[in-house]
Amino acid sequence: MRPQPEPDYTHGSIARTAILLVNLGTPDAPDTPSVRRYLKQFLSDPRVVEIPRAVWSLILHGVILPFRSSKSAAKYASIWTAEGSPLKLHTERQARLLRGYLGERGHAVEVAYAMRYGNPSIDSVLDKLKADGCDRILVVPAYPQYSGTTTASIWDAVFQHYASVRNIPELRLVKHYHDHAAYIDALRDSILDHWKTNGRPDKLLMSFHGVPKRTLMLGDPYHCECHKTGRLLAAALGLTADQYLVTFQSRFGKAEWLQPYTAPTVARLAKEGVRRIDVVCPGFTSDCLETLEEIAMEVKQDFLVAGGKEFHYIPCLNESSRWIAGMADIALQHLHGWPTGPEPGLRDRMARDAQASREHALALGAER
Numbered sequence: 001m002r003p004q005p006e007p008d009y010t011h012g013s014i015a016r017t018a019i020l021l022v023n024l025g026t027p028d029a030p031d032t033p034s035v036r037r038y039l040k041q042f043l044s045d046p047r048v049v050e051i052p053r054a055v056w057s058l059i060l061h062g063v064i065l066p067f068r069s070s071k072s073a074a075k076y077a078s079i080w081t082a083e084g085s086p087l088k089l090h091t092e093r094q095a096r097l098l099r100g101y102l103g104e105r106g107h108a109v110e111v112a113y114a115m116r117y118g119n120p121s122i123d124s125v126l127d128k129l130k131a132d133g134c135d136r137i138l139v140v141p142a143y144p145q146y147s148g149t150t151t152a153s154i155w156d157a158v159f160q161h162y163a164s165v166r167n168i169p170e171l172r173l174v175k176h177y178h179d180h181a182a183y184i185d186a187l188r189d190s191i192l193d194h195w196k197t198n199g200r201p202d203k204l205l206m207s208f209h210g211v212p213k214r215t216l217m218l219g220d221p222y223h224c225e226c227h228k229t230g231r232l233l234a235a236a237l238g239l240t241a242d243q244y245l246v247t248f249q250s251r252f253g254k255a256e257w258l259q260p261y262t263a264p265t266v267a268r269l270a271k272e273g274v275r276r277i278d279v280v281c282p283g284f285t286s287d288c289l290e291t292l293e294e295i296a297m298e299v300k301q302d303f304l305v306a307g308g309k310e311f312h313y314i315p316c317l318n319e320s321s322r323w324i325a326g327m328a329d330i331a332l333q334h335l336h337g338w339p340t341g342p343e344p345g346l347r348d349r350m351a352r353d354a355q356a357s358r359e360h361a362l363a364l365g366a367e368r
């Protein structure tokens with residue numbers, strides 16, 4: 001689309017700074033039509049599925065959408081809350097708490113959230129931020145580890161949005177924070193809290209969302225970033241190499257994905273006599289279908305059926321106060337140099353800008 005007309009530019013406007021927290025997205029409701037709509041948008045993204053379009057379109061519309069939508073809807077129904085999708089609720093609360101946390105520390109920053117697929121869409125939220133006078137936007141993905149399938153897709157959507165905008169705000173994009181001390185420390189504290197109340201496991205599994213192995217072969221750093229998070233977290237917890245494992249979950253389709261897969265690994269551990277495992281999912285900053293249903297229900301069942309005795313799922317960072325402070329740390333590092341609060345001399349500058357704006361309008365009127 002060609003760049004659209006803008007309202008007349010005014011010198012007096014004060015540019016505001018905003019943080020946009022972007023998560024993957026979730027269906028609007030746990031029913032088949034909503035899940036189908038969501039899966040259609042998600043799985044049509046060429047960043048997510050790299051199969052040639054014509055072939056994939058046949059598989060998607062002929063097999064996946066007709067058969068998977070109702071099955072996934074039933075899974076969503078099992079984790080849905082009275083207030084809606086857990087993923088959306090946590091993301092919304094994180095944004096609200098982050099705004100408050102920064103505000104209390106003198107940073108007058110707007111914080112909004114958007115979803116890559118579904119609602120609120122990146123398009124609608126970027127439009128709103130523009131209408132609210134935000135001329136500097138820091139985009140923070142909810143994914144600590146970079147992957148072309150997720151992080152890059154958010155960037156695609158942001159760039160696509162601005163392709164039709166004439167007056168684009170200043171933009172900064174956070175690529176990853178898989179090794180950021182604030183993120184690792186928040187994870188460590190959450191695990192230690194769990195162990196304080198529940199005791200320690202024989203093994204800690206760190207289960208990350210998988211991606212096709214092919215993406216690793218093509219140079220996607222996701223696998224390495226997951227392992228780095230795993231190493232740093234284990235070191236922060238004082239674990240030895242035999243006390244933890246990094247695994248990958250949520251395999252989709254028949255191709256090989258990153259290994260070892262979470263479900264067969266827990267079954268193997270149970271058969272080898274491991275009595276208790278704890279599973280944490282550091283790649284998800286909010287609990288969602290993949291953690292609450294796949295790990296805390298399905299994988300738990302796999303472990304117990306194979307002879308395991310005790311299974312603990314350790315919740316995601318969600319809106320824990322440690323994580324809100326951690327997000328603020330990460331955001332402030334990337335906001336560096338941007339005004340985030342009332343500036344000294346703002347009144348004078350506003351008066352000067354307003355005067356300049358009137359003069360500019362007069363000059364424009366004369367030209368027209």
Ligand SMILES: C=CC1=C(C)c2cc3[nH]c(cc4nc(cc5[nH]c(cc1n2)c(C)c5CCC(=O)O)C(CCC(=O)O)=C4C)c(C)c3C=C
Pocket residue numbers: 024025026027039043048049068072085087143147149150209210211212222250252283284287288289290
């Ligand atoms: C088809 C390929 C998929 C890739 C590649 C993929 C990568 C990927 N996904 C996440 C995070 C989440 N995925 C979630 C759900 C989900 N993921 C896929 C497929 C791929 N993901 C599907 C089809 C679904 C929908 C559910 C289902 O039908 O199985 C979610 C949960 C969303 C929710 O509403 O709760 C998250 C979060 C990451 C981080 C990632 C690559 C690194």
Ligand SMILES: [Fe+2]
Pocket residue numbers: 209250
């Ligand atoms: Fe996924």
Ligand SMILES: [Fe+2]
Pocket residue numbers: 250289290294
């Ligand atoms: Fe899944």
